[in-house]
Amino acid sequence: MARPRKFDEERAVDAAMHAFRTAGYEATSTQDLCEATGLGRSSIYNTFKSKHDLFERALDRYMGERNGELFALMESDLPVREKIRTHLERVVEEECGGKGDRQGCLVVNTAVEVSARDEQVAGELARDYRLRLEVIRAALASGQRDGDIAADKDVTALAHLIIAAVGGLRVSARCGADRRALGGVVEGVMAAL
Amino acid sequence: MARPRKFDEERAVDAAMHAFRTAGYEATSTQDLCEATGLGRSSIYNTFKSKHDLFERALDRYMGERNGELFALMESDLPVREKIRTHLERVVEEECGGKGDRQGCLVVNTAVEVSARDEQVAGELARDYRLRLEVIRAALASGQRDGDIAADKDVTALAHLIIAAVGGLRVSARCGADRRALGGVVEGVMAAL
DNA sequence: TTCGTTTTGGACTGGTCAATACATAACACC
DNA sequence: GGTGTTATGTATTGACCAGTCCAAAACGAA
Numbered sequence: 068m069a070r071p072r073k074f075d076e077e078r079a080v081d082a083a084m085h086a087f088r089t090a091g092y093e094a095t096s097t098q099d100l101c102e103a104t105g106l107g108r109s110s111i112y113n114t115f116k117s118k119h120d121l122f123e124r125a126l127d128r129y130m131g132e133r134n135g136e137l138f139a140l141m142e143s144d145l146p147v148r149e150k151i152r153t154h155l156e157r158v159v160e161e162e163c164g165g166k167g168d169r170q171g172c173l174v175v176n177t178a179v180e181v182s183a184r185d186e187q188v189a190g191e192l193a194r195d196y197r198l199r200l201e202v203i204r205a206a207l208a209s210g211q212r213d214g215d216i217a218a219d220k221d222v223t224a225l226a227h228l229i230i231a232a233v234g235g236l237r238v239s240a241r242c243g244a245d246r247r248a249l250g251g252v253v254e255g256v257m258a259a260l
Numbered sequence: 261m262a263r264p265r266k267f268d269e270e271r272a273v274d275a276a277m278h279a280f281r282t283a284g285y286e287a288t289s290t291q292d293l294c295e296a297t298g299l300g301r302s303s304i305y306n307t308f309k310s311k312h313d314l315f316e317r318a319l320d321r322y323m324g325e326r327n328g329e330l331f332a333l334m335e336s337d338l339p340v341r342e343k344i345r346t347h348l349e350r351v352v353e354e355e356c357g358g359k360g361d362r363q364g365c366l367v368v369n370t371a372v373e374v375s376a377r378d379e380q381v382a383g384e385l386a387r388d389y390r391l392r393l394e395v396i397r398a399a400l401a402s403g404q405r406d407g408d409i410a411a412d413k414d415v416t417a418l419a420h421l422i423i424a425a426v427g428g429l430r431v432s433a434r435c436g437a438d439r440r441a442l443g444g445v446v447e448g449v450m451a452a453l
Numbered sequence: 454t455t456c457g458t459t460t461t462g463g464a465c466t467g468g469t470c471a472a473t474a475c476a477t478a479a480c481a482c483c
Numbered sequence: 484g485g486t487g488t489t490a491t492g493t494a495t496t497g498a499c500c501a502g503t504c505c506a507a508a509a510c511g512a513a
Contacts (some may be wrong), residue, residue: 069458070509091373093286097501108459108502118501169376177432178373180284185363193436224444227437231445234435235428241371242427243386246422251417254422258451262488263479290471302491312469381476 068165076114079104079227084125088170092122092181094175123188129173130195134202141202151203151229152257158233159249162240175237200226207260216260232256269307270321272297275319281363283313284363285374322366323388327395334395344396344422345450351426352442355433366428372423392420401453409453418453425449 086095086103097118101108115121136157140150163171174195182189200223209220217221236249244252279288279296290311294301308314329350333343348408354365367388393416400415409415429442436444 070460072460072512073509075346084490090389091286094377096499098499107460107462109463109504112502113460153382171372171376174435175431176372177444178431179369180363182434184283184287188394189436192434196432196435219446222442224441224448225433227441228448230446231425231428231432231437231442232437235424235426236429238368238427238431239373239389239420239424241375241385242423243382243391244365245347246390247370247409248417248420249424252421255452256448259448261483263480265490266479268485289469291469300490300492302493305472306490 072110072114074104074106074110079106079111079114080124080128082220083121083172084129084173087122087125087174088129088176089098091210092166097101116124126173126177126188126191130191133172133196134198135186137199138202142204146235146256147206147215148260150206150210151254154203154229155232155236155253155256156167158236159240159246159253162237163246171241172237178234196230199230220260228256228259263338265303265307265353267297267299267303271318271345272299272304272307273314273321273353275367276314277322278363280315280318281369284369309382319370319381319384323384324369326365327388327391330392331437334399337444340399340406340408341450343399343403344453345424345446347396348425348429348446348449352433352439352446355430356442357441364434365430368427371427389423392423396422413453421449423451 078256084099084103086099090099095112095117097108100118100121102110106114111121115124137154140154142224143150145153174192178192182192202228204223207220207225210216211218211220211222215227232252236252239252240249264378276293277293283292290304293304293311293314297304298343299307304314309316330347333347336343338346340344367385369378370381371385375385397416400409400413400418403409404411404413404415409418429445432445433442
């Protein structure tokens with residue numbers, strides 16, 4: 068009944084996500100988004116309300132992908148310590164893994180760059196945090212029942228610790244810490260479980 | 261021999277630092293810097309080469325102030341565990357302490373927002389990281405000689421862990437984690453020492 | 454084919470960006 | 484008081500910003 072789109076909306080969000088991850092929110096212009104997605108301005112503004120709206124779509128997508136991986140890992144049948152170790156080592160690998168990619172974690176970047184000035188985004192980040200917390204907490208609680216985690220440990224506190232460790236690894240990597248240093252951090256966190 | 265300045269350069273850097281901390285590098289315009297410092301554009305560009313130059317001055321100043329506090333704490337005669345705990349709790353207090361201040365850590369903000377696209381800044385961050393690492397490592401080594409830290413611990417790895425913990429606390433706080441959650445993180449890190 | 458609807462490209466909006474130019478003001482020194 | 488030098492205020496630069504407008508294009512349905 069009308070002219071159909073000749074692009075895939077999800078693909079566009081994906082390309083925008085890539086752009087935001089590499090340059091951050093402020094430093095990514097709408098022109099950059101046009102080039103990243105291959106779309107014209109009209110298509111972008113016809114599909115998304117604004118740069119901010121597209122950003123939120125990209126952030127949602129990023130969270131969805133990442134949490135999918137996290138949930139799959141936490142629901143796997145690895146021993147709980149291996150789940151946690153794998154989670155942390157994936158972060159190290161991503162931050163240090165060469166290839167010049169260098170695109171950061173959109174959640175960490177957003178928390179630092181925009182959350183303080185954007186309540187809506189801050190709300191999304193908080194929601195996402197609670198989600199991650201609960202999944203990790205559940206895995207730890209299950210491990211506690213198996214005897215892999217000492218019974219006197221507070222698994223909620225440990226889950227907070229693991230989430231903080233991820234953020235800390237990313238920030239340290241951005242400050243120039245190398246793979247060996249980050250590996251040591253992972254060991255230190257594992258020792259606290 | 262010529263017209264003297266009627267403002268204090270260090271004061272101006274301090275005001276700029278405040279502006280950059282609250283809004284980040286990209287989102288702080290030169291106009292914002294004029295308003296924050298109370299100077300005209302001419303004075304700013306006459307004193308500093310560029311926005312980027314002023315930012316680096318502000319970053320340097322921030323690092324100097326913060327490291328001064330850190331060094332004083334690490335050279336105090338508290339037991340080493342108390343030094344570390346105090347260091348971490350200051351971060352929690354700063355991130356959670358109400359007052360609506362809400363200005364973040366310029367080092368963490370910069371590491372996340374600009375280091376990937378600015379080699380010079382990345383170099384400064386790396387230098388600063390090494391400085392903090394060494395001071396904390398020395399304090400831990402001293403504590404190890406006193407028997408406050410187990411002899412089989414790798415104090416360099418622990419120092420990396422503590423630095424990462426600071427970054428992690430700040431990121432988690434930005435994601436909405438409350439004081440209690442962050443307090444638990446501090447306990448978890450202390451348990452690893 | 455024709456019509457109705459939507460997408461698309463590209464020009465365009467007012468506003469803001471970092472940075473500069475230039476004239477004037479304010480001082481130290483003589 | 485005059486002179487040289489620097490600081491400052493204001494206007495302005497060209498580039499870019501996010502977002503809008505509109506005409507033309509492309510399709511489904513009739």
